Amino acid sequence: xxxxxxxxxxxxxRESYGNALKELAEEFPDLVVLDADLAAATKTSIFKKAYPxxxxxxGIAESNMVGVAAGLATVGKIPFVSSFAMFAAGRAxxxxxxxxxxxxxxxxxxxxHAGISVGEDGASHQCNEDLALMRTIPGMVVMCPSDDxxxxxxxxxxxxxxxxxxxxxxxxxxxxxxxxxxxxFEIGKGSVVKEGNDxxxxxxxxxxxSALGAAAMxxxxxxxxxxxxxxxxxxxxxxxxxxxxKKTGRVVTAEEHSVIGGLGxxxxxxxxxxxxxxxxxxxxxxxxxxxxxxAALIEKYGLDAKGVYKTVKGFLS
Amino acid sequence: xxxxxxxxxxxxxxxxxxxxxxxxxxxxxGGSLSAADMFTFLYFxxxxxxxxxPHREDRDRFVxxxxxxxxxxxxxxxxRGYFPVEDLPTLRHLGSYLQGHPCMHIPxxxxxxxxxxxxISAAAGMALGAKLDGRxxxxxxxxxxxxxxxxxxxxxxxxxxxxxLDNFCVIVDNNNLQIDGPxxxxxxxxPIDKKFEAFNFHVINIDAHDFDxxxxxxxxxxxxxxxxxxxxxxxxxxxxxxFMENSVDWHGKAPNDExxxxxxxxxxxxxxxxxxxE
Numbered sequence: 001x002x003x004x005x006x007x008x009x010x011x012x013x014r015e016s017y018g019n020a021l022k023e024l025a026e027e028f029p030d031l032v033v034l035d036a037d038l039a040a041a042t043k044t045s046i047f048k049k050a051y052p053x054x055x056x057x058x059g060i061a062e063s064n065m066v067g068v069a070a071g072l073a074t075v076g077k078i079p080f081v082s083s084f085a086m087f088a089a090g091r092a093x094x095x096x097x098x099x100x101x102x103x104x105x106x107x108x109x110x111x112x113h114a115g116i117s118v119g120e121d122g123a124s125h126q127c128n129e130d131l132a133l134m135r136t137i138p139g140m141v142v143m144c145p146s147d148d149x150x151x152x153x154x155x156x157x158x159x160x161x162x163x164x165x166x167x168x169x170x171x172x173x174x175x176x177x178x179x180x181x182x183x184x185f186e187i188g189k190g191s192v193v194k195e196g197n198d199x200x201x202x203x204x205x206x207x208x209x210s211a212l213g214a215a216a217m218x219x220x221x222x223x224x225x226x227x228x229x230x231x232x233x234x235x236x237x238x239x240x241x242x243x244x245x246k247k248t249g250r251v252v253t254a255e256e257h258s259v260i261g262g263l264g265x266x267x268x269x270x271x272x273x274x275x276x277x278x279x280x281x282x283x284x285x286x287x288x289x290x291x292x293x294x295a296a297l298i299e300k301y302g303l304d305a306k307g308v309y310k311t312v313k314g315f316l317s
Numbered sequence: 318x319x320x321x322x323x324x325x326x327x328x329x330x331x332x333x334x335x336x337x338x339x340x341x342x343x344x345x346x347g348g349s350l351s352a353a354d355m356f357t358f359l360y361f362x363x364x365x366x367x368x369x370x371p372h373r374e375d376r377d378r379f380v381x382x383x384x385x386x387x388x389x390x391x392x393x394x395x396x397r398g399y400f401p402v403e404d405l406p407t408l409r410h411l412g413s414y415l416q417g418h419p420c421m422h423i424p425x426x427x428x429x430x431x432x433x434x435x436x437i438s439a440a441a442g443m444a445l446g447a448k449l450d451g452r453x454x455x456x457x458x459x460x461x462x463x464x465x466x467x468x469x470x471x472x473x474x475x476x477x478x479x480x481x482l483d484n485f486c487v488i489v490d491n492n493n494l495q496i497d498g499p500x501x502x503x504x505x506x507x508p509i510d511k512k513f514e515a516f517n518f519h520v521i522n523i524d525a526h527d528f529d530x531x532x533x534x535x536x537x538x539x540x541x542x543x544x545x546x547x548x549x550x551x552x553x554x555x556x557x558x559x560f561m562e563n564s565v566d567w568h569g570k571a572p573n574d575e576x577x578x579x580x581x582x583x584x585x586x587x588x589x590x591x592x593x594x595e
Contacts, residue, residue: 032449056445059479064438064472071442074378074421074428077449079442094432095469099439103421103429 010173014112016151017169018043021080021110022050023152028078028159034069035082036062041171042082042112062087066095066107073105078159081107085114085168089130100164101137108158108165109134114144115256116289116297117172117206126289132261134166135234141187142234144168144255144263146208149178150231153185161187170256172294174206178229190237192244196226199316200244200251201308204230204263206298207254207282213305214312225312233263238270245277252280252312256303259283280315282308318362320528325591326396327357331557332584333392333405337415339577340406341388344417347567348461349389351492351525351552356393358531359457368398371424377454378443380428382436382470383461383490384418385569390426391415399425434467436460437487441477444485444545455539459488463495465506471516477545478517485545486538487518490525492554494565513547525552559583 021044025031037060039045048055058065062083069079081088088111089096100107111130118126134142141161145151151169158165177193193208194215203211208229215225226244230237245251251271253264264281271277284301298304302311318326330353338344360366364377381390388408395402400414400423407413414423418431427443430436440458447454464470477485489509497503506512510520519541523530531550538546554568555561558580572580 053449058476059472061469061472061476063434063469064441064476067435067438067469067473068442068445068476071380071428071439071444072446073442074439075443075446075452076374077446095435095438098429098432099435 009176011148011176012171012173013145013148013151013169014043014171016148017110017112017155017167018046020152020155021047024156024159025051025054030076030078031080031159032056032072032077033080033082034058034065036060036065036087038083042110044082062092063095066092067099069107070099070103070105073107079107080110082110082112084125085111085127085130086125089133089166090127093133097137101140104139104163106162106164108167110167110169112169113171114168115170115205116284116301117170117256117294119172119294119297120291122291123288128258128284128289129261130168131233131257131263132265135261135266139163140234141165141232143232144205145231146205146229147174147176147178149176149183150185154231157185157187168205170206175209177209177212185231188232188235188237190228190230190232190240192226192240193229194225194227196224196248198224198248199312200226200228200248201254201312202228202230202241202251202263202267203254204233205256207256207303207308210303210305210308211254214308217305217309218312223316230263233266236266236270241267241270242275245271245275249277250316251277252282252315254282254303254308257283259285280311282311321591321595323357323361323528325588326361327354328557328584328588328591329396330357330389330392332581333395333402334388335558335572335577335580335584337388337391337405337408338571341409342571343409344388344571345385345569346388346558346571347494347554347561347564348383348490348492349386350556350558350561351554352386352389352459352490353556354526354528354531355459355488355490355550356389358528360393360397362532363535364457365454368425371399375452375454378427378440378456380436380440380458381419381430382440382458383433383464384431384436387417387419390419394425433461433464434469437470437473441473441482441485444477444482445480447484448482455484455486457486457488459490461495462489462491462493462500462506462509463503465489465509466504474513474516474518481543482545483542487513487545487547489547489549490552491549492552494554494568496565496568498565509549517544518547519544520547520549522549522551525550526556557584557587
């Protein structure tokens, strides 16, 4: 693959999710997939086509679906529950907390269409609160992959891990940024994707690509930004973040999520404990989204490379 | 077990309920007592279980969807030998394994529950799991009649009916009372039987305190193919304790020492009557 081909290669992480489920089905015979009438959108339809007997459509009833998954887990299945983040983490929050989290059951929640990149459907379907909600549940692993490579690795890691996991996927096609031979995924481990000395940008999901773009723009102006990719928001790789903060002294967080309770809050929690430095949180600033194309919304709310670049510049000046 | 033996055991289960709630100084005696005969039949007659091996894979499962009546479940489990009856008064105490609502860490408890409407979904998931793998265990879940006001109950009923889960048995404890008063006054779920029929269940109405009817209902449920069964059991809240019977005041209140003595005297009297009847 040439460098140019690499740049243009884009895939939505929901697609990666559907592909991964199908790819891992033989290796994990207890894997079953549940959906709530959204298989075509969440891409569990890819799994359904190959393994129809292991795909359970629960109809438009997310609360029951989460409970059914809990019951399946008690008898040895590894259920992946799929819906939009709004319904998986939002509507069914209490079912996830009480029927999955409290008994620490081996249920995986594959939530797609997270954040404002849902686009045209508008605010009712743009979940910017799921990471905050899921983080608060004791024992819940929370992951937000940045691209196809990471999304597929996260699905495998979730399958190999015994316990509840929340996986956040997006609707919009995003560039593949982790396609390198030495790529290694581990739950709870972040990675420095660009080294720098002047400021640390901690990003998750689609904002990792934006952060890399912003870092390149900053570099052109002589500002050296370190970019950390955090896929696992809980448990957070606190050591990596604190180490970088000690080097740069300033931290910016970037996420396609509310600045309340998500990655930014998790990073602040970590820094407060051992090495407090000024932190600037990029994300949805306590507002609802709106209809529009994914690209236009990401630009409007300052989550693209240019937006991150501008905010970092402002923060540093 | 003969009916008289079941009646005697149910009376012991009721004593355990009253003792647990008295020890906890909180909890839900009314709905525990109304379901005591059902708990007894399930754990001493109906279910394929082994108290010495609570996690045996082929065991039948029970989910207490109306989780606040944990004292009823715990007393049945203790009397069945899952853990010491002497531990019942530690219910709800800090450090006790007997949590206020069912928790999977407790020997014999198949699912954590207590948030109404959720247990039936988990139970349906267990039944589906058995079907997916061609396993033969059966799954039972007990709901309160007030609990039927939760929308999730009907999501689960639709799912179980659609999936033709004939290894699945929903039991409704129809004692007519919920915290705020009679279910007909709060937000009536009636007709309960017709609702479950509409959701593609085989429905059986029984007297919750008649072991012949309980026995016959479960035998019938086992013969039903292609649909789940719902047993609507018409019960008396607080059954067995004179001042608790049909009283909404005893939905979620513990007896004081004096009331506890009266309650136990009531149950001792029933015990003597059962001895004499034999």
